[in-house]
Amino acid sequence: MDHGVNQSRSISAHISRRRLLTASGSLALAAIVVQACGGQSPAAPAPTSAPPAPAATATSAPAAAPAATAPAATATTAAAAAAPAATPTAVAAPATTGAVLAVDNNIKGKLEIFSWWTSGGEVEALNATYAVFKKYFPNVEIVNAAIAGGAGPGGNAKAVLKTRMIAGDPPESFQVHLGHELIDTWALTDKMEPLDDLFKSEGWVEVMPKQLIDIASANGHIWSVPWNIHRANILWYNKKIFSDVGVQAPTTFDEFFAVCDKVKAKGIVPLALGESQPFHTAHVFETILLGTLGGDGWSGLFNGKTAWTDPKLTQALDTLKKYFNYVNPDYLSINASEAATLVDKGGAAMTINGDWTDGQFKSEKFADYGYVPSPGTTGIYDTLADSFGLPKGAKNRDAALDFLRVGGSKEGQDAFNPLKGSISARTDADKSKYGEYQQWTMDQWTKNQLVPSLVHGAAAKESWVTDYVNTMNTFAAKQDTAATLKALQQNCADAGGCK
Ligand code: GAL
Numbered sequence: 001m002d003h004g005v006n007q008s009r010s011i012s013a014h015i016s017r018r019r020l021l022t023a024s025g026s027l028a029l030a031a032i033v034v035q036a037c038g039g040q041s042p043a044a045p046a047p048t049s050a051p052p053a054p055a056a057t058a059t060s061a062p063a064a065a066p067a068a069t070a071p072a073a074t075a076t077t078a079a080a081a082a083a084p085a086a087t088p089t090a091v092a093a094p095a096t097t098g099a100v101l102a103v104d105n106n107i108k109g110k111l112e113i114f115s116w117w118t119s120g121g122e123v124e125a126l127n128a129t130y131a132v133f134k135k136y137f138p139n140v141e142i143v144n145a146a147i148a149g150g151a152g153p154g155g156n157a158k159a160v161l162k163t164r165m166i167a168g169d170p171p172e173s174f175q176v177h178l179g180h181e182l183i184d185t186w187a188l189t190d191k192m193e194p195l196d197d198l199f200k201s202e203g204w205v206e207v208m209p210k211q212l213i214d215i216a217s218a219n220g221h222i223w224s225v226p227w228n229i230h231r232a233n234i235l236w237y238n239k240k241i242f243s244d245v246g247v248q249a250p251t252t253f254d255e256f257f258a259v260c261d262k263v264k265a266k267g268i269v270p271l272a273l274g275e276s277q278p279f280h281t282a283h284v285f286e287t288i289l290l291g292t293l294g295g296d297g298w299s300g301l302f303n304g305k306t307a308w309t310d311p312k313l314t315q316a317l318d319t320l321k322k323y324f325n326y327v328n329p330d331y332l333s334i335n336a337s338e339a340a341t342l343v344d345k346g347g348a349a350m351t352i353n354g355d356w357t358d359g360q361f362k363s364e365k366f367a368d369y370g371y372v373p374s375p376g377t378t379g380i381y382d383t384l385a386d387s388f389g390l391p392k393g394a395k396n397r398d399a400a401l402d403f404l405r406v407g408g409s410k411e412g413q414d415a416f417n418p419l420k421g422s423i424s425a426r427t428d429a430d431k432s433k434y435g436e437y438q439q440w441t442m443d444q445w446t447k448n449q450l451v452p453s454l455v456h457g458a459a460a461k462e463s464w465v466t467d468y469v470n471t472m473n474t475f476a477a478k479q480d481t482a483a484t485l486k487a488l489q490q491n492c493a494d495a496g497g498c499k
Contacts, residue, residue: 011193011195011197011198011201011401099201099202099203099405099409101136101405101406101409101411102136103135103136103137103138104136104137104402105138105139106139107137107139107140107398107399107402108139108140108399109140109141109395109396109399110140110141110142110143110172110395110396110399111133111140111141111142111143111172111173111396111399111400111403112143112145112171112172113126113130113142113143113144113145113146113171113172113173113174113388113403114145114146114147114157114161114171114173114174114175115145115146115147115157115174115175116146116147116148116157116158116175117146117175118146118147118148119148119337119356119360120337120359120360120363120364121356121357121358121359121360121361121362121363121419121420121421122356122359122360122420123146123363124359124363124419125359125416125417125419125420126144126146126416128415128416128419129227129406129407129412129415129416130142130144131415132406132409132411132412132415133402133403133406133412136402136406137399137402137406140396140399140402145171147160157175158462161174165186165191165391168393170191170391170392170393170394171391171394172391172394172395172396172397172399172400172403173388173389173390173391173394173400173403173404174388174389174391175227175386175387175388176224176386176387176388176389176457177384177385177386177387177456177457177458178212178215178216178224178226178384178385178386178387178457178458179215179384179385179452179457179458179459180457180458180459180460180461180462181457181458181461181462181465182216182223182224182387182389182457183215183218183223184461184462185461185462186223186389186391187218187219187221187223187389188218188219190392191391191392192223192224192389192390192391192392193389193390193391193392194221194222194223195221195222195223195224195225195389195390195404196221196222198225198401198404198405198408199213199222202405202408202409204225204408204426207410207426207427207428208226208408208425208426208427209425209427211450212226212229212385212425213226215385215452215458216387223389224387224388224389225387225388225389225404225407225408226385226386226387226408226425227385227386227387227388227407227408227413227416227417227422227425228385228386228413228416228417228420228422228423228424228425229383229384229385229422229423229424229425229445230354230355230356230383230384230385230386230420230421230422230456231354231355231381231382231383231384231422231441231444231445232283232286232287232353232354232355232382232383232384232453232455232456233286233287233290233291233352233373233374233377233380233381233382234352234353234354234355234357234371234372234373234374235249235250235256235350235351235352235371235372235373235374235375236340236343236350236351236352236353236357236358236361236369236370236371237249237343237349237350237369237370237371237372238343238344238346238348238349238350238368238369239368239369239370240346240368241263241268241346241349242259242349242370244266245259245262245263245266245268245349246262247259247262247263249370249372250372250375251372251373251375251376251378252375252376253291253319253375253376255375256375257322257326259349259350260325260326263326263349263350264326268348268349269326269327269328269342269347269348269349270326270327270348270349270350271323271326271327271328271348271349271350271351271352272327272328272339272340272342272343272347272348272350272351273327273328273331273336273339273351273476274331274334274335274336274337274338274339274340275331275332275335275336275473275476276332276333276334276335276338277335277336278469278470278472278473278476279336279455279469279473280331280335280336280339280353281320281472281473281475281476282454282455282468282469282471282472282473283336283352283353283354283455284320284323284352284353285316285317285320285472285475286382286453286454286455287352287374287375287377287382288316288319288320288323288374288375288376289301289313289316290374290376290377290380290382290451291374291375291376291377292312292315292316292319292376293306293310293312293316294380295379295380295449295451297310297312298451299451299452299459301454301459301492301497302452302454302459302460302497304497304498307498308488308489308492308498309489313485313488314481314485317475317481317484317485318481320475321479321481324476324479328342328347328348331476332476332477336351336353337360339351339353340353340357340360340361341360341364343369344360344361344364344366344369352374354384354421354453354456355421355422355437355438355441356420356421356422357421358371358421358435358437358438359419359420359421359422360421362419362421362435363419371437371440379447379448379449380448380449380451381441381444381445381448381449381450381451382451382452382453383450383451383452383453383458384452384453384456384457384458385422385425385458386422388403388404388407389404390404408425408426410424410426410428410429410430413425413426413429414429414430414433417429417434417438418433418434418435418438421437421438422438423438423441423442423445429442454468455468455469460495460497461495463494463495464491464492464494464495464497467491467494467495468488468491471484471487471488471491472484474487
């Protein structure tokens with residue numbers, strides 16, 4: 001039985017209805033119809049030929065101020081309510097290939113969105129998506145069901161989501177990493193609707209990189225909408241501390257530890273680490289492995305070409321052990337985001353983490369930071385991507401589909417990503433909306449070797465990630481290299497990756 005075909009038909013029905021509401025999208029509509037029939041679009045509007053946004057509607061868009069502070073741990077209604085426009089009106093046609101978002105007052109009810117985005121940068125970015133959604137679908141009530149601490153196995157978000165999915169009570173949509181987390185945990189277990197038609201009608205097949213669509217796909221269907229592209233292997237540093245100590249950004253492990261020594265000699269903590277929620281040690285070790293094995297060696301850990309008994313594994317663990325000589329002493333009682341705050345407040349010189357740190361620094365109004373690929377990883381992009389899909393049984397399916405349309409749109413991506421620290425999952429991003437780090441890394445993405453992140457769901461199935469993160473959390477507490485090496489080999493065997 002192919003669930004995909006029937007589900008896709010009803011997505012088409014949803015999209016066709018939406019087309020009728022698009023007052024100014026006739027060019028785009030012609031293009032979409034041709035694309036939907038499998039042809040090339042002769043009339044795909046060039047960026048400059050897109051119809052201008054009607055002034056009246058552009059100014060009536062609700063400006064939902066991103067929350068400057070703390071996360072909504074409990075469900076809250078997001079985005080300021082806007083006075084609904086009297087009639088459906090085309091608004092701010094995105095200057096790009098694909099569908100046009102238009103105001104639709106007929107989409108109503110609750111839209112519950114589930115994620116683990118509760119830190120600075122994450123909250124503002126999510127609110128930016130909500131604000132774009134409310135602009136077009138003002139009569140929908142967004143329920144932000146974000147739960148803190150979900151990235152690692154110690155966190156609640158993934159466990160709560162699983163319980164709800166198994167109980168047949170899915171949210172309208174939820175955050176999920178592209179790659180194995182999406183495919184193995186949700187798509188192949190028949191919990192999601194395929195989104196092939198949505199990708200065609202919105203023009204995403206043309207504007208999203210093939211690598212991303214490929215990792216969102218399995219069994220001939222596409223299962224979720226990429227919201228962003230994140231990079232895991234970045235060393236962030238406090239520029240003032242670096243200039244006070246008189247050091248340059250290191251690129252090799254030798255340079256890195258030389259900088260650590262000089263910073264430590266001045267009485268400053270060199271490296272900020274936060275392991276109160278298991279994850280950061282696993283993340284740092286992922287980057288050390290990458291810097292030790294290289295891109296191909298790293299990828300080989302997941303396709304059987306690199307053995308987990310390789311002597312370089314021991315070398316990488318020795319490097320991690322050395323790393324612990326330079327971390328803040330309270331690393332077991334603060335989390336990774338609090339570790340980044342230490343750098344921002346001058347309490348530590350550096351931290352290795354993904355580029356959500358760029359979003360956090362922006363959120364904390366900290367601008368004096370530098371960044372460089374983590375030691376040994378110049379030219380390599382340790383990649384992950386957040387996405388949202390359509391769970392089977394979503395109560396407000398229409399609103400869920402429109403949420404996905406907003407998230408995948410140029411407008412949605414260019415609202416969310418500049419605040420999140422990630423780059424757009426589309427090739428037509430408006431670069432001027434992004435910060436210095438992001439403009440740099442956008443360029444890197446096109447030139448670097450792309451490899452999948454383990455900790456963030458791309459490289460291996462979720463049970464392996466959980467085991468790996470727990471193994472490294474134990475290392476953080478005990479720093480027992482031999483036991484950790486054995487445990488890592490066992491994790492691989494348990495996941496079926498090491499025969
Ligand atoms: C990642 C996620 C990012 C960011 C990070 C820290 O797994 O993809 O979006 O939120 O966790 O929470």
